Amino acid sequence: MAQQTAPKAGLADLTADDAVIAAAIGEGHLPSLMAAAAQIAGNIDLIDAFKAPLYDFFGDGQGGYDDATRARICAEILSILRGYRDRGCIMGPALSAEALHRLMSFVAGAEIPDRYIPYLEEEMEFSGHDERMPDFSQVPAQTKENFRVLIIGAGMSGLLAAIRLSQAGVPFIIVERNNDVGGTWLVNSYPGCRVDNPNHMYCYSFAPNHDWPQHYSTQPVLEAYFRQVSEKYGIREQVRFGTTVEECVYDEQQKLWRVRVHGADGATQTLAVNAVITATGQLREPKLPDIKGVGSFKGPAFHSARWDHSVDLTGKRVAVIGTGASAFQFVPEIAPRVGKLKVFQRTPPWLGPTPNYHDDVAQGQKFLLKHVPFYAQWYRFWIFWMLTDGILPMVKRDPAWTSRTDSVSAENDMLRELLTQYMLAQVADRQDLAAAVIPNYPMGGKRSVRDNGVWLSTLKRDNVELITDPIAEIVPQGLITRSGRHVEVDVLIYGTGFQASEFLAPMRVKGRGGVDLHKMWDGDPRAYLGITVPGFPNFFMMYGPNTNIVVNGSIIFFSECEMRYIASCIATVLERGSAALEVKKQVHDAFNEKIDRGNLEMAWGAPQVSSWYKNAKGRVTQNWPFLLVDYWQATRRVDPDDYQFESLMGEAAE
Numbered sequence: 158m159a160q161q162t163a164p165k166a167g168l169a170d171l172t173a174d175d176a177v178i179a180a181a182i183g184e185g186h187l188p189s190l191m192a193a194a195a196q197i198a199g200n201i202d203l204i205d206a207f208k209a210p211l212y213d214f215f216g217d218g219q220g221g222y223d224d225a226t227r228a229r230i231c232a233e234i235l236s237i238l239r240g241y242r243d244r245g246c247i248m249g250p251a252l253s254a255e256a257l258h259r260l261m262s263f264v265a266g267a268e269i270p271d272r273y274i275p276y277l278e279e280e281m282e283f284s285g286h287d288e289r290m291p292d293f294s295q296v297p298a299q300t301k302e303n304f305r306v307l308i309i310g311a312g313m314s315g316l317l318a319a320i321r322l323s324q325a326g327v328p329f330i331i332v333e334r335n336n337d338v339g340g341t342w343l344v345n346s347y348p349g350c351r352v353d354n355p356n357h358m359y360c361y362s363f364a365p366n367h368d369w370p371q372h373y374s375t376q377p378v379l380e381a382y383f384r385q386v387s388e389k390y391g392i393r394e395q396v397r398f399g400t401t402v403e404e405c406v407y408d409e410q411q412k413l414w415r416v417r418v419h420g421a422d423g424a425t426q427t428l429a430v431n432a433v434i435t436a437t438g439q440l441r442e443p444k445l446p447d448i449k450g451v452g453s454f455k456g457p458a459f460h461s462a463r464w465d466h467s468v469d470l471t472g473k474r475v476a477v478i479g480t481g482a483s484a485f486q487f488v489p490e491i492a493p494r495v496g497k498l499k500v501f502q503r504t505p506p507w508l509g510p511t512p513n514y515h516d517d518v519a520q521g522q523k524f525l526l527k528h529v530p531f532y533a534q535w536y537r538f539w540i541f542w543m544l545t546d547g548i549l550p551m552v553k554r555d556p557a558w559t560s561r562t563d564s565v566s567a568e569n570d571m572l573r574e575l576l577t578q579y580m581l582a583q584v585a586d587r588q589d590l591a592a593a594v595i596p597n598y599p600m601g602g603k604r605s606v607r608d609n610g611v612w613l614s615t616l617k618r619d620n621v622e623l624i625t626d627p628i629a630e631i632v633p634q635g636l637i638t639r640s641g642r643h644v645e646v647d648v649l650i651y652g653t654g655f656q657a658s659e660f661l662a663p664m665r666v667k668g669r670g671g672v673d674l675h676k677m678w679d680g681d682p683r684a685y686l687g688i689t690v691p692g693f694p695n696f697f698m699m700y701g702p703n704t705n706i707v708v709n710g711s712i713i714f715f716s717e718c719e720m721r722y723i724a725s726c727i728a729t730v731l732e733r734g735s736a737a738l739e740v741k742k743q744v745h746d747a748f749n750e751k752i753d754r755g756n757l758e759m760a761w762g763a764p765q766v767s768s769w770y771k772n773a774k775g776r777v778t779q780n781w782p783f784l785l786v787d788y789w790q791a792t793r794r795v796d797p798d799d800y801q802f803e804s805l806m807g808e809a810a811e
């Protein structure tokens with residue numbers, strides 16, 4: 158393990174007086190602060206002096222220390238920080254690899270397996286530099302300059318691709334069909350839209366933000382973050398906005414991709430590029446429900462991802478179809494101002510207790526993130542461990558578990574029981590709701606939602622009704638349920654999700670021999686590592702098949718892994734003087750067999766679960782079934798043996 162050298166960029170000197178520091182410590186995450194203080198001190202005496210933190214499922218995440226112990230820990234931390242400040246912000250000696258490993262296990266409250274160490278070392282940037290920077294040092298400058306990449310999409314993944322290629326000095330064109338950057342964070346403007354991963358993890362590893370206003374910030378804050386990062390790295394000014402890609406066709410003779418784009422000026426143009434990176438997202442095209450009469454409603458009707466802000470909902474009778482992650486966020490926002498709200502639920506979501514879901518980040522916490530070396534990294538690490546690989550085992554199926562169909566293992570059943578009690582306690586006064594809101598599928602079967610009590614308290618409002626009677630038909634005046642009830646409304650809102658299995662659609666992609674990617678997939682998309690497909694040389698997907706996660710982690714993590722891998726692919730092509738690489742079919746097929754076996758072992762692969770993760774054939778096309786560290790390991794760099802290479806490079810042109 159590399160030893161600490163310099164703290165991460167963005168750190169300010171600690172000059173505040175004792176009272177300010179003490180107050181901030183009181184608002185920080187104690188185990189993370191203990192680890193940072195130990196690093197600053199240059200020894201782990203502080204860790205040795207106290208028992209390891211214990212994290213209770215419903216606890217505050219502070220380690221379970223009693224008040225007296227907590228006071229002693231805070232005093233020790235203050236003493237170390239005071240010393241650091243008074244020495245002129247000079248760190249103590251670097252810790253050994255073993256000591257850092259011990260700190261990780263301490264903060265996690267669990268033994269961190271050795272295989273995580275290199276990953277976490279990189280993630281936490283203890284070395285002081287961004288180890289995920291692409292390495293093109295072996296590629297002659299002239300070779301790079303003659304290569305051109307097209308990036309499709311300027312959302313979170315596309316911006317990342319552009320940042321990495323610009324750091325590598327590889328020319329690129331970036332197109333975006335919207336009129337600004339941000340992708341999903343630009344388009345989803347529904348009331349209450351916010352991230353459901355803690356923001357201190359949901360940001361690029363190389364662009365931390367110590368000023369997140371909330372732990373789970375709202376859409377405008379996220380949109381601003383991506384815009385600011387894109388401006389900082391000089392990407393936004395390069396994006397061709399309002400530009401839609403219609404078709405990508407591989408020219409086998411020239412070994413180029415010919416890409417037809419429809420520009421903002423209405424003109425169609427064909428670009429010739431050496432490689433294509435798609436960064437179009439999985440949750441992009443709204444899905445309207447397959448219900449008789451859809452489209453016949455005479456009043457305003459819109460999908461959550463196309464929110465019609467011109468419709469004033471005040472005092473109106475509103476129907477919402479769906480109780481997924483989007484509806485879960487906008488229903489509580491609109492309920493107080495509408496007249497009557499009818500929420501049509503087909504399947505209830507599991508609610509994950511998250512008391513700080515709507516809370517501001519305390520000023521003291523922001524102070525610590527900005528002024529205490531390594532605290533931001535330890536805090537990010539703690540979130541990572543608690544919310545990612547640390548919890549994956551809880552949603553793994555035990556083949557011997559046959560006791561119930563709403564859980565998949567003894568551990569998963571314990572979780573089900575805890576969550577059931579948590580939810581029932583909130584509706585103890587409403588037995589009608591109690592029967593309706595407890596899911597009958599296992600926790601982890603679908604994405605759970607973060608809850609601080611707002612959802613069920615909204616459903617309990619006098620003007621809100623949860624309707625579980627299935628919708629039989631949509632009619633001009635409203636909806637008719639299967640039992641024959643007519644529900645008249647003024648506005649209809651679809652919270653019915655996205656056409657997630659339709660990767661890359663409506664764009665057409667034709668590879669070697671004119672093979673159409675969607676026809677080849679036949680509704681069953683597959684890729685190697687979610688990135689490359691046989692027959693489609695130099696065609697790379699970000700957030701492609703089987704790179705979504707259900708319970709563990711953030712998509713930014715996957716995008717960073719994917720882009721590092723793609724950069725490694727391109728660098729390898731150029732180092733070899735080749736034109737293109739193409740994944741070997743047997744490598745791709747073996748990988749997908751492993752993925753399918755893995756998904757069948759998880760709660761979301763259980764036969765009793767139906768969700769957007771499964772395609773029409775019942776196969777899980779969306780999810781990565783393994784640990785995050787496995788994906789990181791698999792994508793650190795390309796293995797040239799997995800690919801065949803083509804010589805003779807064509808000439809890129811516009």
Ligand code: NAP
Nearest residue numbers: 351352353446447479480481482483503504604652653654
């Ligand atoms: P979703 O999770 O797919 O939810 C769609 C909802 O519509 C479900 O409740 C579904 O019921 C219901 N539905 C679909 N067809 C129906 C029909 N014919 N009749 C009745 N109900 C019907 O979509 P989403 O809420 O837009 O979220 C999609 C994904 O986006 C999430 O899983 C998450 O990954 C992401 N997301 C993230 C955030 C965030 O980070 N804050 C916020 C929003 C969304 P069934 O469950 O029975 O199918």
